[in-house]
Amino acid sequence: MNEILIAENIEKTYYLKNETINVLQGIDLKVEQGKFIVIFGPSGSGKSTLLNILGSLDRPTRGRVFFNNIDLFTNDDETLSKIRNKYIGFVFQFHHLLPEFTVLENVLLPAYIGDGDIKLAKERAFKILDELGIYDKKSRLPDELSGGERQRVAIARALINDPLLLLADEPTGNLDYENTNKLMEMFLHLKSEERTIILVTHSLEIVRLGDIAYNLKEGRLYAM
Helix, strand or coil: CCEEEEEEEEEEEEECCCCEEEEEEEEEEEEECCCEEEEECCCCCCHHHHHHHHCCCCCCCEEEEEECCEEHHHCCHHHHHHHHHHHEEEECCCCCCCCCCCHHHHHHHHHHHCCCCHHHHHHHHHHHHHHCCCHHHCCCCHHHCCHHHHHHHHHHHHHCCCCCEEEEECCCCCCCHHHHHHHHHHHHHHHHCCCEEEEEECCHHHHCCCCEEEEEECCEEEEC
16 A cells, blocks of 8 residues: 555644643544545534644644655654645635735746746646636636636645645535535546545535545544
8 A cells, every 4th residue: 555644643632721622632544645535524523623734734732644754743844834835735615815816826826935847837737727617717816706716726726736635624615506516526536637635524425525534523533
């Protein structure tokens, strides 16, 4: 098995004034390259917290995450930022597009930050936008797009550096039924390309799309 990500005994605890909240309690997870993993759980179950730790946006209270043979949290924040930019793509519930930038400029941001070959990045951006059905929107601003189109732009941005791992945090959370279906078709297309995807959701309908599904309950992962 070619495991691209291994999480060992992940715990996350928040210390508030009058209480201690144990959000994650000893989570173990192994993800094989090319698999589509879905993590299900209601709001407040810790799904986003877990995803942020797996993507090195947050550090666990205890535990280790190995990604692409890198022991992530032995690195400083600057190094982690470079690893994320080069190897990990993120799609969030809120698209987080920069309103003053065009679709193409938003998509190219990770390439600019990573000092990549911009000419090649533009060619890749055109191809991805075409595949996602929004090539004709490349010169528009985010405010000129529908909610579904904005999420497609966010997916294109996540893919621009051809990441080894794509992390999606409730990507359909703010979409209507039609746009949710369109977005899930896109994830199925990415799955057919054997991309490694971890998606968290509170929708049981989306769970069936994954190769492997887990339920995050009371801080622990259970196979579904």
